[in-house]
Structures are given as structure tokens and as C-alpha cells.
Amino acid sequence: MRALHVITGLGVGGAEQQLRLLLRHLPAQCDVVTLTNPGAVAAGLAADGVRVTHLGIRGNHDLGALPRLTRLIRSGGYDLVHTHLYRACLYGRIAARLAGVRAVVATEHSIGDTRLEGRPLTPGVRALYLAGERLGRTTVAVSPTVGERLRHWGVPGARIRVIPNGIDAPRFRFDEVGRKKARAFYGLPQDVYVVGGVGRLAAGKRFELLVRALPQLPGDVRLLLVGGGPEEEMLRRIARELGVADRMVLTGERPYLPDPGDDAPDLVALLSAMDVLASPSAEESFGLAVVEALAAGLPVLYANCPAVEDLPPEAAPGARRVVGGAAAYARELLRLQAAGPGDRTVPAAVHRYDIAHSARQLMDVYTAALAGSNLEVSSP
Template sequence: MKALHIITGLGVGGAEQQLRLLLRHLPVDCDVVTLTNPGPVADDLTADGVRVTHLGMSGNRDLTALPRLVRLIRAGGYDLVHTHLYRACVYGRLAARLAGVRAVVATEHSLGESQMEGRRLSAGVRELYLASERLGRATVAVSPTVAERLKLWGVPGPRIEVVPNGIDLARFRFDPALRERTRRRLGLPEGAYVVGGVGRLTAGKRFDVLIRALAQLPPDFWLLLVGGGPEENVLRRAAQRAGVADRVLLTGERVAGGRPGADLPSLLTAMDVLASPSTEEAFGLAVVEAMAAGLAVVYVSCPAIEDLRAGTANGSRRVQGSAGSFARALLGIRAEGPRPRTVPAAAHHYCITRSAAQLMDVYAAVSSTPSGNPPWGVSSV
């Protein structure tokens, strides 16, 4: 099987990193097209031996990109096209059908209750999404929560397959020696209790809540924010106003040790707890990665935990989302004393090899379905 993955961009982001990790574990010959922004993840994919093509799309309404994409798909002789993120799903599914490819799959990475990829969910966004969705054979949801949202939108249930995001468990295994080295490199004082936040620095991630919570905590609490984004300077100013700028560390997109995300395991080892203040998550990848590092987690929204049976995510605690609720929860976790950095069952549930195998089942189903017939009844996990 030869597959083409089409994604809106390859900058730093969860969907982009997830695509790279999946391609490392899929037993399929895969190429990648990025419509825009061939950023750091494009370089990483190329280093992995994946052929990456930048389509050079100038904006959402650059219709000239469509015939270019159709020609590329035809020339590649692909058996299957898999699209990721909103713009790529709209253009990619149409281009695949025009190019004669019928096995078309899309992954919905970030559908929230009121937004998708940071854009407000309007009637126009929904209708365009649904119109293009009918051109595919299956839509993959990264969590049962996202699957339910797709159904509420109007996507027929039998067309939806749940394939959760996956992680490389071994990559996040706790290393006490690495923890000490990383904390020294970051300049953290001995005995500092480090609260971590991981993700794009955007308004929707609500990292300002953690800054306000830090102001309510004792002076040995520190905040380590891993990631970059448009809100970085906003957060720095918020820390100054709150009087905690000397206890807030922001790594930016390119952290020490190489490319974005390359140093994430070491930064997680330096933390004592991870806090996720976002109120609208499609999965909660940072929380799962933190659990794989043996961290306690405090979160507002995390389908990756909420969709599992109770007791599988030991060490996790859900809060309402205010600065005060985070401050109280963090004080409570520290009062419980040091916890073993063991990996809960929830993290094992999201092993990348398991997710890749589930996706291969979807590929097999859509590839074997006769033209014109949707793949009803594919097993969802």
C-alpha cells in the first residue's frame, strides 16, 4: 500500500508531532504533503526518510492549490489518502476524489465544543466540513469524546472510527539522573517544587491561569511552561504583573537539546506535577505524556482520561479551572509527599504501536470497500 498524508502545516503542534510518530510505526509506504508552513516537523520527517512536499498554499481561499494537489496525487499513484487538520481535510478529500482515489481517510485531531484548531465553530465552518466529509470513507476521531462531537455535528456514526493518539512510552520513562541534570541546566533552586505546563502558548490553553495560581502558592513553587506561541509575551507580562516573573520559566518552541519536542522527556523529569488548564481538549496528549513520565496531573479537560474506566489514571485530579482551584489542588498534591514515578494503566492504553495497529485496520477496511459504498461496521476501539 502507498499512502499520502496531507496536513495543513508542519510547524510545532500536537497533530504534526502525532503524524511523525505514526509514520514511524505504520507498515506503509507514506509520503507527506503540507499545504503551508513546512516548519520544524517537516525537517524531522525528512530526517526520518519521509518525502515531504510543500504545496505552497497562500491562504484558505487559494483555489489554485487544488489542481496542483490533484496532479500530485495522480503522479504519486497513491492507494490511499489520509488528511489531517481542517484545511487539509477540505482540500485534500476533494483533490483525492478528483484524482481518482477512493480510499480517503481523515483524522479529526482538535474538534472542541465551541472551536476547532483555534477557530470559532460557525455554521459555515460546519457545513463546509460536512460537505467535504462525505467525500471520504472514514473519519478518525482521536477520542470517543471527539466521536460524539462529530455525531452531534451530523457525521453518520458508522463513518466514524476511534483511533486514539499514541505515545512512545519508552521515550518518557523517568530517569532520576536526567532529572538532576535538567534542573541544574534550568537554574532551578534545590528543593523547588516545579509545576509544568506543556503546549502551544495560545489563549485557548489558558496558561495565564497557572500564573495567577502561582501567585497564590508559597515561594518555593515554580512554573515551567514548555512550548512557544503567540501568547508568550502576554504570559511574560502577566507574570510580571503577578509578581512571580522570577519563578516562571518559558522554554520557547526550540528548547535545549535540539528540535521542538526533542527535550520534552527531560523537561518532564524536571517537573513535580503537570497542570493542564485548557477547558476544551480533543484528547489531552500532554497529560498522557506526563503520566508516562510518572507525573501527577491536574487538569480541567482531558478526554484521554475521562473516556477510560475509573482507576486507570492514578495520580490524576480534575479541577474546575480557576486559579484558586489549581492552587488548592497543587498544595494538596505536594502535601501528599513524593510519589513513585510509575506509569499508570492509562498511559499504557495509549501506546503508539496499539494506535498504529488500529489505524491499519481502518486502512484495510476503506481499501477493501467497493467504490461508492461506505465502510459500515468497521470496528472502533
Template sequence: MKVLHVITGLGIGGAEQQLRLLLRHLPVRSGVVTLTNPGVVAAGIESDGTPVTHLGMAGNRDVGALPRLARIVRQGRYDLVHTHLYRACVYGRTAARLAGVRRVIATEHSLGETQIEGRPLSAGTRALYLASERLGTSTVAVSPSVARRLADWGVPPDRIRIVPNGIETGRFAFDARARRLARGVLGLPEDAYVVGGVGRLTPGKRFERLVRAVASIPDVRLLLVGEGEQRAELLRVARECGAADRVLLAGACEDPPSAVRPGPSLPELLAAMDVFVSTSPDETFGLAVVEALAAGLPVLYVACPAIDDLTPEAAPGARRIGESVPELISALRGIHDARPARFPLPAAARRYDIAHSAQQLMSLYDQAVHGTPSPAK
């Protein structure tokens, strides 16, 4: 089977790195087209052995990209097109139809309660999404919560399939040596108590609240992994709170790591932390929370469908908290005083192993192309 993946961009981000992980585990011949931004994840995908084509799309209304993309689909003789992220779904489904390929699966990575990929859920956005959705075979939701949102948005429930995001679980097992090495590289004292967070530095992640909460606890440091438009603002808030020397912004982290972007890997950075906090109030899955749980960290989170869709026993190290600064301070003080040890690998982390997700996706591919899902293993 030959599959073309179409994605909006390949800078460092959750959907982008999720595609790279899937490609490492899907037993098909694949190609990738990125509409824009062939960033470090594109280089990582190519280093793994999958070719990446940059379409060079100039903007959302660059309709000239459609014939270019259709030509790639037609010339590649692909059996199926798989699209990722809003713009790629709209253009990819349409281009596949123009190229005569009617088997199109789209993964919805970023449909939140009030936004999609950071943009408000407007009537126009919804109308365009639904119009292009009809050109595809099925739409994949990364969690039951996203499946419900898609149905509420107007996608027919019988066209929705759930394939959760996944991680390479074994890579995240806690390693004391990695903790020492990472702290050394980052300049963190071995005895420091480190609160951690991972994600794009954007207003929607609400990291400024975490900065203020950590600043109120004198002997605590904050390590944020990610890059984005709010970097300067977060540093300003840290200075304003008198905690500039206790807030470390480590930059983006490509995971899995490649030679393109040297530095500590994400498992090593998680090993350097003592507690993980996710302050975002609107998530489609919450992959960073699952990664932190796989690393054995106690986790405080405001929203995480990946965990909320399971029973409490599946993630005993995770606790849902309020999103205000006083609530964050209270939760952090409590876990800081308790100092829980590293947790064993929870059922949630095993459930969301990327190999399981790839197997489920392969079944959808077989159903779409051959009419018969692949047998369960």
C-alpha cells in the same frame, strides 16, 4: 500499500507531532504534503525517512492549490490519501477525488466543544466540513468524546472510527539523571518544587491562570513548555504578580527530538517537573496529560477526554479540577503539601501506546484498500 498524508502545516503542534509518530510505526510507503509552514516537524519527518512536499498554499481561499495537490496525488499513484486538520481535510478530500482516488481517510484532531483548531464552530465551518466529509471513506476521531461531537455535528455515525492518539510510552519512563541534567540546563535548583505545563501559549490553554496560581505559592516555580502568541502576556502577568523570577517559559519542544532543534527532550523536561497541570477547558484528547502520566507525574487537569473516557483505576495519578484561579491554588497547595512520589506506569499510558494506534489505523487502511481489515495482533 502507498499512502499520502496531507496536513495543514508542520510547525510544532500536537497533530503535527502525532503524524510524525504514526509515520514511524506504520508499515506502508508514505509521502507527506504540507499545505503551509514546512516547519521543524517537517524536517523531523524527513530525517526519519519520509519525503515532505510543501504545497505553498497562500491562504484558506487559495483554490489554485487544488489542481497542484491533485497532480501530486495522481503522479504518486497513491492507494489512499489520509488528511489531517480542517483545511487539509477540505482540500485533501477534494483533490483526491479530482485525482481519481476514492479511498480517503481523515483524522479529526481538533474538534472541541466550542472550537475547531482555535476557530469558533460557525455554521459555515460546519457546512464546508460536512460537504467535504462526504467525499471521503471514513473519519477518524481521536477519542470517544470527539466521535460524539462529530456525530452531533452531522457526520453519519457509521462513517466514524475511533483511533486514539498515542505516545512512544517507553521513552517517557522517569530517569533521575535526566532530571538533574534538565534542571541544570534550565537553571532550576535541584531542590525546587516545579509545577509544569505543556502546550501552545494561546488564550485557549488558560496558562495565565496557572501563572497567577503559582505566583500565590511562594516556594513554587512554574515551567511551561511551548511557544505561541501569549508568551509576552504570560511574562507580563508573572511580573505583575511578582513572580517573574519563578516563571520559566522554555519554548517549543520538538518530540521526538532531532538535530534541527537541540535542547532537552520532552521526557527530560517532564522529568524536571514535580506535578503536571493542564488548565485548558476544551480538549479533543489531552495528549500532554498522557505523556505526563507516562513520566510518573501526579497530574491535575481541567479537561482531558483521554482520561475521562476511561475508568479512574486506569490513571490513579490524575485528578480533575476546577478551572478558576482559586480552585487551581487549592489543588496545587494540596498536592504540594502531600508531595506524592513518582507513580508507576498507569494502564492509561499503556493503552495509548502509539504502536496500538498504528495497528488500528493499519486495519482501517486495509479495509479501505482491500476490503478486509488486517488481523489483530
């Protein structure tokens, strides 16, 4: 089977890194097209031996990209096209149809209650989304919560398949050596208490709450934010105004998997360097960073995480939902710091999200799409 994955960009983000990990486990010949931003994940895919093509789209209204993508699909002789993220789903589904490929699958990574990949869910966005969705065979939801959101939008249940994001859990096991090296690399003393956050530095992630909580915490607490984005300078400014700039470290984008020639700690080492992960984002489609932190044996504070909330409470006893702002996070962080370090036990929830299992489920979707049928919605 020859499959083409079409994605909006390949910077360091949850959907992008999930695609790279997934391709390591899919028993299919896969190529990737990125509409824009062939960033660090593109380099990682190329290092894995995946052919990556940059379409070079120029803005949201670059209609010339459509015939270019259509020609690429037609000339590649692909059996199936799999699209990821809003713009790529629109362009990819139309181009696949124009190229004569009927087996089209999409994964919905980032739909919230009120926003889709950061954009407000206006009637126009919803109408365009649904028009494009009808051109595919199956839409994969990364959690039961996302599946319900899609049905609420008007996507027929028979067209939805729930396949949760997956992780390579053994890679995230706590590593004492990696912890020491990562802390030394970023100038974090070995005896300080490190609060971590992982994700794009954008408004929806609400990392500002963690910066504002920092002055309410003892002086031996540090904040380690892993990610890049438009709010980086704003977060630095708030930290300066609050007098805690010397207690905050911003690493920029860090890959899920180590890249050749990159000496900086990867995400796995950075999670080992943390004592707790905080995820204040109020709208998540899955909550990949939370699951990765749980795989590292970390306690987790979160505002919204379908990956945890869709499971029984006993599946992730170290994950606690926080309602409120900076003061609420400060209270919970003080409680965890006082409780002392845990034993880094990996909870049962992590084993529900195995990337190899997700890849097998996706191959079932591919087989059904090629046969011209849909699989009924299921849960993880």
C-alpha cells in the same frame, strides 16, 4: 501500499508530532505534504527518511493550491490519502477525488464542544466541514468523546472509527539524569517544586490560570511552560505585573523526539524535570500531554481530558479534575506539594494508548477504505 498524508502545518503541535510518531509504526510507504509552515516536525520527518513536500499555500483562499495538490497526488501514484486538520482535510479530500483516489481517510484531532482548532463552530464552519467529510470514506476520531461530537454534528456513525492517539510509553519513563540536566539547562534549582504545562500558548489552553496561581504558591515553586504561540508575550507581561517573572520559564516549542544538532532538552527530559503537570484547557479532543505526563509518572491536574475521562477512574488515580480558576489550581498544587514526591508509578491508563496498537488499528481502516467499505465505530 503507498499513502500520502496531508496536514495543514508541521510546527511543533500534538497532531503534528502524533503524525511523525505514527509514521514510525505504519507498515506502509508514506509521504507527507504540508500546506504551510514546514517547521521542526518537518525536519524531524525528513531525518526519519520521510519525503516531505511543502505546498506553499498562501492563506485560506489560495485556490491555486488545489490543482498543485491534485497534480502531486496523481503523479505520486498513491493508493490512499490521509488528511489531518481542518484546512488540509478540505483541500486534501477534494484534491484526492480530482486525482482519482477514492480511498480517503481523515483524522479529527481538534474538535471541541464550541471550537474547531481554535475557530468558533459557526453554522458555516459546520456546513463546510460536513460537505468535505462526505468526500472521504472514514473519519478517525482520536477519542470516544470526539466520536460523539462528530455524530452530534451529523457525521454518520458508520463512517466514524475511534482510534485513540498513541504514545511510545517507555520513552517517557522518569529519568533522574535527564531531570537534572533539563533543570540545569533552564536555570531551575534542583530543590524547587516545578509545575509544568505542555501545549500551544494560545487562548484555549488557558495557561494564564497557572501564571495567576503562581503568586498564591510558596516562593520555591516554579512554572515551566513547554510550547510556543501567540500568547507568549501576554503570559510574560502577566508574570511581570504579578512579580513572578523570575519564577516562570518558557522553553518555546520542544520536539517529542530529539532532533539532530539540538542540545536543548526534549519533551521527555522536560517532563522528568517537572513535579506535576497542569492542563487547564477546557476543551480537549484527547489530552495527549496528560497521557505523556502520566507515562512519566507525574500527578496531573486537568480541566478536560477525554483520554482520562473515557476510562474508569481507577485507570489513572494520579489524575485529578480541577473545576475553577487560578485559585482552584493553587489549592490543588499546594495539596500536591505538601503530599511530597510520589514514586513515579505509571498508571494503567497509559497502557491503553500504545502507538503500535493505534498503527495496527489504522492499517485496518486503510484496508477497509481500499476495499470500499467502512468499519463500524469502536472504542479503544
